[in-house]
Amino acid sequence: MNLETPRKFHGLQQQAQQVAKHYFRPISRKYDKVEHAYPKELDLLAALLDGMNEGSPDAVGAGSASKRGAACEQRAGNKNAGNMAALLGVMELCWGDVGLLLAMPRQGLGNAAIAAVANDEQLARFAGAWAAMAITEPGCGSDSAAIRTTAVRDGDHYILNGEKIFVTSGERADAVVIWATLDKSLGRAAIKSFVVEKGTAGMTVTRLEKKLGIKASDTASISLSDCRVPAANLLGNAEIDVQKGFAGVMETFDNTRPLVAGMAVGVARAALERTRELLICAGCRFDYAKPLLTVTHAEATLYRLEAEWEAARLLTLKAAWMADNKLPNSKEASIAKAKAGRVASEVTLKCVELVGALGYGEDELLEKWARDSKILDIFEGTQQIQLLIIARRLLGKSSSELK
Amino acid sequence: MIVDTQGQALSVLSKLAQADWPDRLKVRKSFEKLVYSGSRVSFRLAAGGSRNTPRAATDDLFDLSLTEEQQMLVDMLQGFALEVLRPAAHEADARAHVPAALLNQAHQLGLAHYGVAEAQGGLAGERTVLSNALIAESLAQGDFSLAAALLVPLSAANCIRRWGSSAQQAAWLPAFISEQGAPAFALAVTEPGVLTDAGQPATRARKRGKHYLLDGEKALVIAGLAASRLIVSAQATDGPALFIVDAASKGVSRRTEPGMGLKACGLTRIQLKGVKVSSECRLAGDGFDFLAFLDYSALAFCALAVGTAQAALDYVTRYCNERQAFGEPISHRQGVAFMVADVAIELDAMRLLLWRACARAEVGLPLRREAYLARLLCVDKAMRIGSDAVQLLGGHGFTQEHPVERWYRDLRSLAVLAGGLHL
Ligand SMILES: Cc1cc2nc3c(=O)[nH]c(=O)nc-3n(C[C@H](O)[C@H](O)[C@H](O)COP(=O)(O)OP(=O)(O)OC[C@H]3O[C@@H](n4cnc5c(N)ncnc54)[C@H](O)[C@@H]3O)c2cc1C
Numbered sequence: 001m002n003l004e005t006p007r008k009f010h011g012l013q014q015q016a017q018q019v020a021k022h023y024f025r026p027i028s029r030k031y032d033k034v035e036h037a038y039p040k041e042l043d044l045l046a047a048l049l050d051g052m053n054e055g056s057p058d059a060v061g062a063g064s065a066s067k068r069g070a071a072c073e074q075r076a077g078n079k080n081a082g083n084m085a086a087l088l089g090v091m092e093l094c095w096g097d098v099g100l101l102l103a104m105p106r107q108g109l110g111n112a113a114i115a116a117v118a119n120d121e122q123l124a125r126f127a128g129a130w131a132a133m134a135i136t137e138p139g140c141g142s143d144s145a146a147i148r149t150t151a152v153r154d155g156d157h158y159i160l161n162g163e164k165i166f167v168t169s170g171e172r173a174d175a176v177v178i179w180a181t182l183d184k185s186l187g188r189a190a191i192k193s194f195v196v197e198k199g200t201a202g203m204t205v206t207r208l209e210k211k212l213g214i215k216a217s218d219t220a221s222i223s224l225s226d227c228r229v230p231a232a233n234l235l236g237n238a239e240i241d242v243q244k245g246f247a248g249v250m251e252t253f254d255n256t257r258p259l260v261a262g263m264a265v266g267v268a269r270a271a272l273e274r275t276r277e278l279l280i281c282a283g284c285r286f287d288y289a290k291p292l293l294t295v296t297h298a299e300a301t302l303y304r305l306e307a308e309w310e311a312a313r314l315l316t317l318k319a320a321w322m323a324d325n326k327l328p329n330s331k332e333a334s335i336a337k338a339k340a341g342r343v344a345s346e347v348t349l350k351c352v353e354l355v356g357a358l359g360y361g362e363d364e365l366l367e368k369w370a371r372d373s374k375i376l377d378i379f380e381g382t383q384q385i386q387l388l389i390i391a392r393r394l395l396g397k398s399s400s401e402l403k
Numbered sequence: 404m405i406v407d408t409q410g411q412a413l414s415v416l417s418k419l420a421q422a423d424w425p426d427r428l429k430v431r432k433s434f435e436k437l438v439y440s441g442s443r444v445s446f447r448l449a450a451g452g453s454r455n456t457p458r459a460a461t462d463d464l465f466d467l468s469l470t471e472e473q474q475m476l477v478d479m480l481q482g483f484a485l486e487v488l489r490p491a492a493h494e495a496d497a498r499a500h501v502p503a504a505l506l507n508q509a510h511q512l513g514l515a516h517y518g519v520a521e522a523q524g525g526l527a528g529e530r531t532v533l534s535n536a537l538i539a540e541s542l543a544q545g546d547f548s549l550a551a552a553l554l555v556p557l558s559a560a561n562c563i564r565r566w567g568s569s570a571q572q573a574a575w576l577p578a579f580i581s582e583q584g585a586p587a588f589a590l591a592v593t594e595p596g597v598l599t600d601a602g603q604p605a606t607r608a609r610k611r612g613k614h615y616l617l618d619g620e621k622a623l624v625i626a627g628l629a630a631s632r633l634i635v636s637a638q639a640t641d642g643p644a645l646f647i648v649d650a651a652s653k654g655v656s657r658r659t660e661p662g663m664g665l666k667a668c669g670l671t672r673i674q675l676k677g678v679k680v681s682s683e684c685r686l687a688g689d690g691f692d693f694l695a696f697l698d699y700s701a702l703a704f705c706a707l708a709v710g711t712a713q714a715a716l717d718y719v720t721r722y723c724n725e726r727q728a729f730g731e732p733i734s735h736r737q738g739v740a741f742m743v744a745d746v747a748i749e750l751d752a753m754r755l756l757l758w759r760a761c762a763r764a765e766v767g768l769p770l771r772r773e774a775y776l777a778r779l780l781c782v783d784k785a786m787r788i789g790s791d792a793v794q795l796l797g798g799h800g801f802t803q804e805h806p807v808e809r810w811y812r813d814l815r816s817l818a819v820l821a822g823g824l825h826l
Contacts, residue, residue: 001533003759004768006464080464288775289694291600304783307776311752314759318751321465335748384741391740394720394747401735 003314006080009088016089019045020096025365028097031216032368036208038172039103039216046105050128083255083323087262087316094266098372099216101263108169109133109380110177112259113193113252117236126195132173134164134222141166142385144179145188149224151180151234158194158234160202160227166379170220171205174198178224182240189242195233202227213371254333257380258319261336264344264376265313271351271369272309276302278355298354305347312340331393338386341377348373467758473537480541483512484710488545489806495667496809499659501552509553514538515579518560523576527564532699533761535561535826536706540754543710544717546806547813550707551824552668555626558703558825559588562634565825566645566686566696575647589630589650591621591673592700592822601636601697601821606675608637608644608685615639615685617646617654617678623816625823627671628657634686635675636693636822643693645686654678664812696822698774699764703824705757705777708785708817711810712750715792718807719743722796733795742791749784756780761826782818789814 005013023045031039093101101107110131118126140146149162160180170176175197183190196203202225209219231238276286284299292300319336322329348370352359359366377383392402469477487508495501517535519525535557542550560579564572578585594605606619617637627633633648633655648655660672723734723743733739760773789811793800800807 001469001758001762002463002466002766003755003762004463004465008464078464078466078468084465288772289602291602292779293598294600303776303779307756307780307783310756310759310773310776311749311780314755315748315752317465318467318755321467332751335751338744339748339752384737387741387744388737390744390747391734391737394716394743395724395734395740397734397740401731402737402740403735 005088009085012085013088013092016092020093024093024096024100028365031099035210035215036218039100042100042104050106079324080321081324083258083320087258087320090259090262091266094263095270097216098263098267099214102168102214102217106130108173109256110173110175112256113177114195114235116252116255122235126175129174131175131177131195132167132169133177134167134170135179136164136166138163138165142382145191147179147181147191149178149180151182151192151194156231157228158231160194160196160224160229162224164222166209167220167222168217170222171208171218176222177235186240186242190240193235194229195235196227196229200227200229212374213368214375253380254330255323257333257337258316258323260376260380261312261316261340264340264373265316267369267373268309268344268347271348271366272306274364274366275351275354278358301350301354305350308343309347312343315339331390334386334389337381338383338390341383344373344376473534476534477537477541480538481544484542484545488542488549492546492549492806492809493803495549499661499666501549501667510584514553514557515560518557518564519576519579520564520572523572525576525580530765532764532826533758536702536757536761539703539706540710543707544714547707547711547810548665548667550710551625551665554703554824555589556585558590559634562590562825563686566688566691568687571686586631587626587629588632588634589624589627590634590823590825591624591627592636593621593623593820595620595622602643602694604636604638604643606635606637608639608646610640613682615646615680615682617648617675617680619675621673623660623662623820624671624673625668627673628659628669633673645696646680647684648678648680652678663815664809665816694771698770699826700822700824701774701778702757702760703826704817704820705753705781708781708814709750709754709757711814712753712785712788715788715807715810716746716750719746719792719795739795742795746788746791749788753781753784785814785817
């Protein structure tokens with residue numbers, strides 16, 4: 001057993017840390033202030049990352065978090081591969097800025113979906129494209145089986161109609177992975193995802209949200225009106241397999257939830273570290289030696305937060321490690337997301353409290369981190385949805401028994 | 404002296420092979436597997452000993468898997484815990500007593516071997532911290548209090564091996580795995596004061612020629628009354644120290660000290676008034692580090708908490724599926740199901756923090772911070788889990804018809820005890 005991060009990823013972590021520190025942090029506040037302005041600085045960085053990834057088997061970014069990554073490594077026995085690499089990268093980058101990470105070209109969750117379920121032809125065709133992911137609709141979010149956007153086969157095409165909201169990078173991405181149903185009466189099994197490239201007639205961005213945090217990341221509403229998409233853009237199997245149901249499209253989440261958990265771990269670490277510095281300036285000492293009852297309340301609070309943070313971090317590494325080793329990890333991915341999501345909120349909010357006025361003001365980034373972190377307990381499945389998934393697994397319940 | 408480790412291991416196994424309870428418990432298979440692996444690659448592998456298979460320096464991958472041998476150890480002890488300890492736990496709690504037969508069976512398990520170094524004929528190597536934690540975790544799935552009682556000899560051996568000089572190890576350790584067994588030890592570390600710090604014992608050790616004089620008071624000592632030797636923490640002029648004290652010495656007085664829980668393991672209040680201890684009985688290993696001593700102790704209690712929390716999760720999962728209210732199993736309600744999910748989340752968190760600290764210890768990495776955070780998390784979460792387990796059973800959870808009220812009482816001890824056990 002070894003629960004330290006392996007040496008082979010130290011280089012990657014260091015690179016990501018440099019980017020976070022010297023690239024993200026200096027523009028962090030700027031793009032928090034000018035919501036909807038595209039952080040053009042990211043283009044250069046994305047190119048740099050692409051270059052880095054070309055040269056390394058352990059790529060940073062959403063696309064490398066897939067079972068495919070694990071499959072590449074031939075060696076038998078314990079593996080640390082694409083899922084862990086992506087996770088470690090994301091943790092470091094979100095120490096810099098969650099919004100900027102989400103705004104990074106070609107690192108979208110749509111890319112993770114493509115990496116997870118696309119066939120080889122599609123993989124080749126969409127290589128290098130920046131893909132957003134559109135599941136949520138005005139009438140449904142958590143209940144993704146209830147989506148109303150339709151896809152109707154018409155010769156070599158599908159015709160898509162519907163309304164999508166809250167699409168991260170929906171305006172900036174080269175393509176959007178749209179979830180739509182082939183037949184509403186057949187429920188989950190009929191839901192398929194389609195890659196719709198930007199500029200396709202019938203797909204329009206109708207609005208951008210103003211938000212609590214992650215303002216650097218654009219959140220778009222997209223309208224689909226008789227939008228014709230090549231049939232070859234359907235990801236995965238076109239058959240409606242009622243037995244397998246949702247499994248196909250949902251598989252993506254087993255890989256992306258640990259990544260979102262990783263974002264939470266990253267931003268929480270930023271808050272913890274800065275708060276610790278400020279507390280030390282104020283006379284606190286952290287030597288992990290005295291009983292909690294005999295240190296100051298501020299010290300005890302930070303220790304508590306740090307323990308929670310370590311728990312979130314290790315649970316997240318566990319989920320990614322299981323993915324790399326092809327162990328079924330739905331429950332663990334949800335455990336990681338649930339824990340890290342709530343811990344990030346708790347840590348970042350408490351850190352504002354711990355340093356008082358300084359923490360609340362805009363001279364520090366603490367108040368921003370406390371706003372940014374909240375989304376991590378909401379998208380890719382809210383806290384409650386993760387608890388449902390975990391509880392159903394533990395208790396052996398179906399979604400009709402435990403609603 | 405050449406000690407035949409494999410021979411020692413096999414003699415433990417042969418004792419097990421003769422006992423009849425492994426059959427009753429359906430754990431015979433696990434034993435046989437251990438025997439098989441013992442004859443194949445020497446039993447010491449079961450202790451996680453890595454000397455035969457040193458890891459390549461480059462192979463430092465993140466790895467959550469147990470070795471085959473660790474898994475066998477877990478399977479075997481879980482069987483013992485669930486089939487022997489759990490059924491005995493209620494009575495042991497009510498009578499505040501560990502049945503002699505149980506102590507005997509536990510002795511047959513040969514757990515103390517994991518505390519005695521290979522040089523003295525045991526199985527312990529540098530890499531047995533995790534195995535020790537797994538032992539505690541597995542036993543505690545049966546019962547916290549009984550597990551604590553059974554772990555005292557192993558803890559004492561660990562303590563002497565890790566913190567004693569080689570002469571002290573040679574003098575004390577062989578008895579732990581001998582036919583007649585070691586004298587009964589207890590670790591007297593916790594003190595009764597309010598807002599005390601175990602790292603700065605109030606108990607004093609004053610040097611007088613070739614002796615020390617110990618004065619002070621120790622509280623909630625596990626198996627303290629039955630012990631004939633006490634390992635006592637005390638402040639000497641050159642820092643906190645540990646002493647092996649003959650419990651029959653003049654100036655030692657003891658009384659039972661019943662608490663909220665941990666009834667079975669004989670909690671004891673001990674007074675030391677001018678107790679004369681030979682200098683040779685001060686543990687004097689080269690790397691003596693009193694704070695690290697407390698860290699390894701904290702991890703032992705974390706491991707017990709993890710095992711007990713696992714027992715609680717298993718218990719409530721079943722109960723909530725069986726119990727009906729409003730026409731359906733209570734587990735169909737989110738207010739119930741989400742509590743169960745939270746138990747699982749925090750249990751896993753506790754376990755990972757514990758395992759990480761142990762894994763670090765095994766490769767010689769610093770573990771102060773990791774042990775501190777593990778303890779902090781376990782204290783909070785284990786009590787939450789204990790409380791939620793009672794809540795999930797409603798009024799039934801409040802009665803002694805179910806073990807959850809006992810776990811509730813036992814788990815509270817985590818916040819209070821220091822040093823009574825040792826990984
Ligand atoms: C900034 C941002 C970016 C986003 N990016 C994307 C994106 O790129 N792609 C995308 O498809 N979506 C995206 N989303 C949408 C996001 O995934 C959803 O908002 C989220 O899944 C919750 O759905 P909802 O908002 O409809 O809430 P609802 O489903 O209406 O939930 C409301 C509340 O009810 C609770 N709840 C719902 N059902 C249950 C239940 N069965 N049991 C218990 N509690 C329940 C929820 O936990 C929540 O607290 C984004 C959202 C935001 C704000």
